[in-house]
Amino acid sequence: MKGMTVIVKTITKLLCGLIFLYGIYIIAHGHLTPGGGFAGGVIIAASFILLILAFGSEEFKEQMGYLYSSIFESVGGLLFLLIALFGLLLGISFFYNFLPKGKLFMLFSSGIIPLCNLAIGIKVGAGLFAIFLAIAASRFIIKE
């Protein structure tokens, strides 16, 4: 698909970093304010999709896009599973909350919830970006 006009390109250059930062903020404060892993993950995917929609898919290396999103999605899923298995290694149960709980309303509090939010955020963001690349922005033609 082709890119858009000069106005859209200038505004996108200024805004895409701020949207990415907003997504990271919603993931990190998932246990204090509304949001969490899923909301932050889809916002991160939306910032990358905005970049491709504004500048067109002509100058985008598609193979590297597939490679990096596959790596990040697998890392996110495996991290979530490892955090869950850690409680089993300690001998109590699956998904046991083993980190110290801390004080109320602090950023490093309430056990494994911030780590799980981070893993799910990475996984959902990379997965939705790979879906968009395959459906709407691919440039390959089929070999007859």
Place this chain on the structure above:
Amino acid sequence: MIELYILLIVAIGAGIVAVEIKDLLASAISLGVVGFSVAIMFILVQAPDLAIVQIVVEVLTVIIFVGVILKTTHIDTTWTKEKEIRDYLAKGIFAFFAIFFLTFSLLAFKELPGFGKPIMKIASHYLIKGFEEIKAANQVAAVILDFRGYDTLGEATVLFTSVIGVLTILRKIGKTK
């Protein structure tokens, strides 16, 4: 809650427009109107987590629909073909099913506790325990990651499977344009 009923009427009207209109781009935009009014209804029933996720997911759905429509056909849908006996049979089956479903659902709604008065037997226990033992301020995050963490693992698996499915179906072996 008069705003809830107004938004429900807007959503139903946009749904009928999205299904019946002949132009494909217009029906994709009407789907966006339905999703947006559902997101505002989520705010009115005091669920801010759901509103954030619903707005972004609805925008991504409309983008994917428009991407598919602009890539394949710009022209409208197929409504000039003649109607066979199978089309009338399908409409008859739908009417039968709709009457059946409406009757039984109206009978079942008498058993529900009514709009605005839920029975919170387990939820009151979760609300107290989530604040004093886990020390999390957001109770919905405490429910999905600590009390019901196994369901979140199942959801991660389903999302992974759907991404693998899309990338396998649309795999193209060839040269770039």
Place this chain on the structure above:
Amino acid sequence: MLPYIGCIILFLIGIYAILTKRNIIKIAIGFCLLEYAVNLFFALIGYKKGSLAPIYTQINQQRNFVDPIPQALVLTAIVIGLGTTALLLSVAIRLHEKYKTFDIKEIKRLKE
């Protein structure tokens, strides 16, 4: 009980689109409407009149919250709905490449 009947009507519009339309894009729109209606129904069940969102803001707050369990169930269902719609649309793209049309009455013969 009146908001529940609105959700049921949206659900029936989605089933009407799946059963009687001949274009695959219209069938995909019907699936999407089905997902929106069911998520809305679940979120409306947990509402309590005159309550707040289930987030604590002070140390000793009066506990007057809506039900958090239906919200936790719907939160993952919304993202799964996006995955399902994407899978259906990828099948539609493949069918258009092979048969050059979106009509389901003509997609019947096996391509030689």
